[in-house]
Amino acid sequence: MPYSDLLLDNRTPLALADKLEQLVDCVRQSLDGVAGELVSATCETLGYATPNFTTAGIYRLHGRWRSGQALLSWSLILKIVKPDSEEKNNPAHHNYWRREPLVFESRLLETLPPVIGSARSYLVEHQPDGTLWLWMEHVQGRYPEAQWEFDAIARRLGSMGGAYAGGKPLPEEPWICREWLRSWVTASRRYAPRPASYLEGPMPDGERRIQSWFESFSRKLDLHLETILRLPRVLAHQDLSQMNMLLRTDMSGDEQLVLIDWQFMSLSGVGEDLGKLYGVNMSLGVIPIEQFEAFGSSLYRSYIAGLREAGWPGDDRLARYGFCLSTAARSVWEVPQYFALAAQRQEAPHDSVVLARMERLARIIEAYMTLAREAERLQVAVAGQLADSVIAKSYN
CATH class of the missing domain: 3.90.1200 (Aminoglycoside 3'-phosphotransferase; Chain: A, domain 2)
Structure with missing residues (x-):
């Protein structure tokens, strides 16, 4: 097995063991293409008090990546979106359920004026159950307060x-x-x-x-x-x-x-x-x-x-x-x-x-x-x- 030595700590109901190829590819992208292998991965839920009706879950994945003699830390976000009511299946609706996946697939955020940044998109994955998995950059910063x-x-x-x-x-x-x-x-x-x-x-x-x-x-x-x-x-x-x-x-x-x-x-x-x-x-x-x-x-x-x-x-x-x-x-x-x-x-x-x-x-x-x-x-x-x-x- 190619990932038999991987230390996987999955604290969610996601079938993450079936997504290791996708995970490795996304981790490599998050590290700007650094060659190496995945050493460890932890997956945990990010709890939000007021999720969107079209959001099935938001998860943080993090761990270590070995490149030569170096051990590199990595972290990324997995957001799962789902269909909701019929009205949200209309692109004219303010909460059209497919909009964010389409934003990522289009690479439109890369064309924003430079005063605004956005999370990098690594993969938009269509699932058999109709959900969409959005693998993206974990933006680490602070929330505005003052x-x-x-x-x-x-x-x-x-x-x-x-x-x-x-x-x-x-x-x-x-x-x-x-x-x-x-x-x-x-x-x-x-x-x-x-x-x-x-x-x-x-x-x-x-x-x-x-x-x-x-x-x-x-x-x-x-x-x-x-x-x-x-x-x-x-x-x-x-x-x-x-x-x-x-x-x-x-x-x-x-x-x-x-x-x-x-x-x-x-x-x-x-x-x-x-x-x-x-x-x-x-x-x-x-x-x-x-x-x-x-x-x-x-x-x-x-x-x-x-x-x-x-x-x-x-x-x-x-x-x-x-x-x-x-x-x-x-x-x-x-x-x-x-x-x-x-x-x-x-x-x-x-x-x-x-x-x-x-x-x-x-x-x-x-x-x-x-x-x-x-x-x-x-x-x-x-x-x-x-x-x-x-x-x-x-x-x-």
């Missing part, structure tokens, strides 16, 4: 967006989502909780105010989703949670931003991706409540600086509109979550966990309300630039 780190990321996002908005050809692959925000809003409306008995009964004035605003914003949102399609288009990641952004130092000593998990890749309006970054990191508790406003303002200034550095000469109100609307649209999911918690509180009024979650969501929703009002003003202000007859008619 505001200055998020600002640096926002600046790089702006620089990437400015490259595309300024003339870099957009990729044309049909599996890249073209209307990401509309698809996400549609799915959120479909699956968001609706505690009807609570919403139809008496509630505190503050909650009634949120409900009234949300109903008004929801009526206007479809028109906003038409408007945002007319913004300058950029390539977007659309899943910029803290754990999908890694900062590492390259061989020259410069800091590099690496974005992982491109499942939501889209062609989006300028500013949209920044709104997702801001909103999702508020929701996940990464941005402290008392810093919401200052954090958002600083992110936006940094993003605009990146756009300008890339040479984009456009009206920054276009990017501001994309940012404001993308952030405010998250209310489609989070306002229903807030009222679901309110219904729970009615049953358990002293539940400290529910009360704390409600307090945070209330502050987040306040931020959404402020940005939604600004988006409405900007929608009118930039209508002429976007040659949008739909908007013009709606305000006559």
